[in-house]
Amino acid sequence: MAEQRRRIDPVNCSMGRALAAVGERWSLLIVREALDGVGRFGEFRTRLGIASNLLSTRLDGLVAAGVLRRVPYQEPGDRQRFEYHLTEKGRDLRPTVIALLEWGDKYLADEEGPSVVVRHGGGEEHGCDEPVTLVLECAGGHTHLSPDSVYRSPGPGARFLPS
Template structure:
């Protein structure tokens, strides 16, 4: 089944999202874009990704409206890859993955990078799903309303 057909036929938003950004490279490219990276060579060097794979992922992220290729801001012949509004909306996903990794994949005193709020300089609080009245939500107090059929 083609990628496009699987997205159109799938009634689950999680499955559709994974069709678009569910591979390691795409998420790491988006993470690096949030960190201010925008050049092909910089992505390639930082990630150690093969050029053909990077080119494919960048093309797919542009095709999906997550990144946009614009003329280089320094006036050179290169392009910069920048997040679109749709791409910026992935920030909470990247932060959630980061916080899950910090909690479950590092030893307590193991060094790691930190995500800080620029204004206060403090580590941002753990992200949580909340109800409209502020109650913490989890799998036990939510449900998915499936389509009939």
């Protein structure tokens, strides 16, 4: 119990590292679009309404973070360009994007309701087409935990501040 009272060094924080990689507004919106199948620079620019220089900087950052990878392509008669494909690390951001969407829908949506609904697959073969929600679950199999019933505890990589 004394170990839990010691303050964990906030510099050694996976959440801080994650926010450094994808925490900027445009970065997560780019990831959202990539999760929906967008891959080309012009598509990102058009769908997001983002300035080209800012888009270029954010794409470079997501590539450097290992969230996206550049894949060359060339249309006949054009110079070589790049598409951006999600890596496993990027695809694993889907629950984070859904969680932010759920929070936004709950607290910030228009009076008419949310603008999109995340659904399970499409059709009998791939899913039931019902809305998806994220659920907090522990390793013991307890599901639908309330946010107030969970807490942070030191992990194996915890570093503590001097007492």
